[in-house]
Amino acid sequence: KLNSRPRKCLGFKTPYQVFFERTGIDARQLGVVRL
Numbered sequence: 001k002l003n004s005r006p007r008k009c010l011g012f013k014t015p016y017q018v019f020f021e022r023t024g025i026d027a028r029q030l031g032v033v034r035l
Contacts, residue, residue, distance in 0.1 A: 006012045
């Protein structure tokens with residue numbers, strides 16, 4: 001749950017959104033990350 005919260009240091013985006021923007025990989029489809 002904590003990783004799905006927007007962060008001020010990331011410009012009020014979630015870590016998932018920033019990871020996807022920078023890498024183009026959807027972390028939720030990797031099977032490693034659980035929501």
